[in-house]
Amino acid sequence: MGEASGKEGGSAARNGRAGFPSLNQRIFAPFKIATVIDAVAGRGIAPETVLERTGLTLAEVRDPHTLTSIGQYLIACENIVASGARFADAFAIGSRLHLSAYGMYGYALMCSPTMRDFFDFAVRYQPLATPTVRLEWRAEGDIAIWQFREIYRDVMSSDVRAFLVRQQMKMTFTHIRDTAGADNLPLRALFALPEDAHAAEDERELSCPCLYAQDANELHYPIGILDQTPKLGNRLTRTMLEETCERLIGQSRISSGLSGE
Numbered sequence: 001m002g003e004a005s006g007k008e009g010g011s012a013a014r015n016g017r018a019g020f021p022s023l024n025q026r027i028f029a030p031f032k033i034a035t036v037i038d039a040v041a042g043r044g045i046a047p048e049t050v051l052e053r054t055g056l057t058l059a060e061v062r063d064p065h066t067l068t069s070i071g072q073y074l075i076a077c078e079n080i081v082a083s084g085a086r087f088a089d090a091f092a093i094g095s096r097l098h099l100s101a102y103g104m105y106g107y108a109l110m111c112s113p114t115m116r117d118f119f120d121f122a123v124r125y126q127p128l129a130t131p132t133v134r135l136e137w138r139a140e141g142d143i144a145i146w147q148f149r150e151i152y153r154d155v156m157s158s159d160v161r162a163f164l165v166r167q168q169m170k171m172t173f174t175h176i177r178d179t180a181g182a183d184n185l186p187l188r189a190l191f192a193l194p195e196d197a198h199a200a201e202d203e204r205e206l207s208c209p210c211l212y213a214q215d216a217n218e219l220h221y222p223i224g225i226l227d228q229t230p231k232l233g234n235r236l237t238r239t240m241l242e243e244t245c246e247r248l249i250g251q252s253r254i255s256s257g258l259s260g261e
Contacts, residue, residue, distance in 0.1 A: 030066050035101070074132065081163050105245055170205060189210045
């Protein structure tokens with residue numbers, strides 16, 4: 001993968017991965033890699049190019065029983081960036097990854113009784129979702145803030161980092177709209193990245209002002225969103241699905257411990 005960003009940064013990133021599956025732990029359905037393949041096909045990037053060095057074939061990616069790793073997903077993103085993928089493709093991937101693509105985790109989020117429950121559940125069970133960042137949220141005054149901690153930045157290039165931050169921003173933007181309705185838009189987006197020629201595109205894709213060279217990557221929403229009831233909210237169904245997600249998290253941690261990574 002890309003070059004590490006220094007011993008101190010690498011150590012901090014690895015510490016930030018505590019509780020997450022290891023990079024090479026194959027426990028995820030291939031839906032994210034399949035989405036990458038479909039999203040960049042129109043740019044002329046072949047599936048074989050996307051899958052180079054991943055050890056996966058197109059047939060395996062199309063098989064829902066195939067298990068993949070976070071590392072394989074990061075390699076696929078490296079491949080498309082090296083082949084000319086643009087930030088527009090990062091946003092396209094993020095907009096295609098609806099909650100319905102995330103199995104039990106996604107369905108449980110859609111069934112959240114309130115959006116506050118949605119926020120809490122998304123953070124707690126994120127290790128089930130082929131994560132490329134660590135989700136955190138907090139309330140400050142009249143703002144509900146999503147923060148995206150870059151816990152894998154030590155194993156990727158700066159170009160891939162910028163690509164994945166935008167992809168994650170669009171994914172969260174999409175998931176909020178999937179659950180709370182299309183009129184729920186962020187107030188602003190903060191990027192821990194330098195401003196570049198894509199600022200106007202960022203604002204258009206995220207429907208809000210964007211600030212750069214910030215201390216963290218964040219999406220800010222009005223605090224009132226926390227009390228909203230999702231369109232498909234169902235407390236009993238969410239409780240049943242939470243039990244399943246808890247079991248899956250436990251299996252993931254046992255597997256990670258056995259792998260020794």
